[in-house]
Amino acid sequence: MNSLVTKCLFLLVMTLIIKTLLLPNSVSIRVFQNDEFKPGNARMKFLEVPQIVWGLNNQKIAFARACLTARMLNRSLLMPSLSASLFYKEIDRLEPISFDKVFDFERFNSLCDGFVRVSQYSDIGNRSNLLKVQKGSGRRWTVERDLDQLKEFSKQDYDVYETIRIMGKNPFLWHDHWPVSDYAKVFECLVLVDEISKDANEVVSKIREFGSEMKQDRLYRTPYVAIHMRIEKDWMIHCKKLEQRSNVSNICSSKEEIIARVANIRVLKPPTILYLAVANELLEDDTILNGWKEGMHPFDKKRLGLTEFYNNHSYLIQAAIDYEVCLKADVFVGNSYSTFSSLLVLERTQKIIKTGVSHACGNNVRWPSYAYNIEGESGDPPLWMTNLSDSSLHAISYGSNSISC
Ligand SMILES: Nc1nc2c(ncn2[C@@H]2O[C@H](COP(=O)(O)OP(=O)(O)O)[C@@H](O)[C@H]2O)c(=O)[nH]1
Ligand SMILES: [Mg+2]
Structure with a gap:
């Protein structure tokens, strides 16, 4: 029992x-x-x-x-x-x-x-x-x-x-x-609403306008290089932590490092316009326009006369406009650990592939991108494209120095 x-x-x-x-x-x-x-x-x-x-x-x-x-x-x-x-x-x-x-x-x-x-x-x-x-x-x-x-x-x-x-x-x-x-x-499938894309086009025309003023050759359009200068306060805190945690030293780039790497990009022939995609109000440094190589003309939002134009928008829309301006740039330079830079390179890579080019790492690609946080062979930033056949987004989009070129 x-x-x-x-x-x-x-x-x-x-x-x-x-x-x-x-x-x-x-x-x-x-x-x-x-x-x-x-x-x-x-x-x-x-x-x-x-x-x-x-x-x-x-x-x-x-x-x-x-x-x-x-x-x-x-x-x-x-x-x-x-x-x-x-x-x-x-x-x-x-x-x-x-x-x-x-x-x-x-x-x-x-x-x-x-x-x-x-x-x-x-x-x-x-x-x-x-x-x-x-x-x-x-x-x-x-x-x-x-x-x-x-x-x-x-x-x-x-x-x-x-x-x-x-x-x-x-x-x-x-x-x-x-x-x-x-x-x-x-x-x-993510297409900006008309209102925002119109504003982005306005910024692009403003940059092009400054470019045509310094044009030396009638046939040659002054190229604009967009540089995602991720040196804002929020990023510096994040990237320092990430560097310590992952025992890597090339996540945070200083202004000086970015300037030096950009100066070494061989394909850039003067004059060029540099659009500095940076949130001015998050900078402790108001000298980002100084120190660039001769023939490279830096413009931030302030110098373009667009401070107020941007300030009319919320943070998210400001970033969305900046993203669009970087997407349309002839050349893009960014930080491989930033999601902003990484998704840009992904989209630029797709744009290149659509023109029939399968390998975007050659020196004569139409819309090249570079990673300034990585040192190339002769002090230049290496070309950067996205490996679209990677098995996970994590591998290419954040917390990564994999640039495929
Ligand atoms: N206006 C404004 N922009 C910001 C602020 N914090 C970050 N940003 C900008 O937002 C952009 C986009 O950030 P995000 O897409 O998260 O990329 P990531 O942080 O670089 O990976 C960056 O390029 C910064 O310039 C902020 O508080 N205000
Ligand atoms: Mg972020």
Whole structure:
């Protein structure tokens, strides 16, 4: 009798343990069934993600990762909020801005048709038919566990939930499971709204105007070189920490180092215009226009007479305009550890490939890019292109000195 009770108890405990282990990882389920919703129905299903935060390109990466997650779960991504300001430490001061205030919503869906999709909240049929899923965190939440969680929620069993809401950290911090080419496809669908791209074109014409004033040859258009001088306060704090942690010394470049490397780019024949893409208000140094090689004419926003023009915009839009101006530059020079520089080089590489060139590392490519934080053979910055067949975005886009050339 006694042994029978023990056996029963043992079985009960085992069942409980097995049940706990088999339950989907870190899931807090609060389900509100929707009577109208029939399983197997072809209705659209959605994925909701937390507000997207930090720098422009951190936000673009986070957005693309959220899209690719939705794609894996066979869902459409509910249009997320981006952040216009950088006050990310105080959550209540994070100024949300709707995705479609920055990027063209219709264009996004038409360009990305069949690959990923963004939906409006008004597309949701029943807002309470929702499953909340907690993303794990910490060292024990490995890439494998994360992938297992995604595979679990892509099963048909979860089709009954119209919306899956991912709780917890910002998608920028989620594990990366996709090749560079998948991210690149999403980035290609991100087209700025007309208003912002018009402003970017205005900056480009202003730069070109100064260029034509110093033109020596009627046939030759003065090239403009955009330099992403990542020497602002926020970056210096970040890059010093990163250098210590990863025991690497070429992440932070000083103004002097950038000037010296740019002076050594052999293909640049004077005169050239240098557009210094830098947030003036985040600099402790107001002498960035000094010290450049003869024949290289530096312009920052102030010298272009555009301080006020930029100040009319939020941080995010200012960065988006700067990004566009760097994208259109004849030559780009940036820092391989910056997401801003890295996504630019990715887009410039795609632009070069579209012209039929498969290898962008030659000296005669149309829109060359260089990494000033890396020393080339003769003190010049090496050419930089993106390896579009890399297996993860992490390998090429941030925290990396891999420049493929
Ligand atoms: N106006 C303004 N610009 C900023 C601020 N912080 C960073 N930036 C700029 O934002 C740009 C984009 O940052 P991000 O896309 O995150 O790239 P990353 O930080 O270089 O990896 C950088 O080129 C900086 O010049 C800020 O507080 N205000
Ligand atoms: Mg940043």
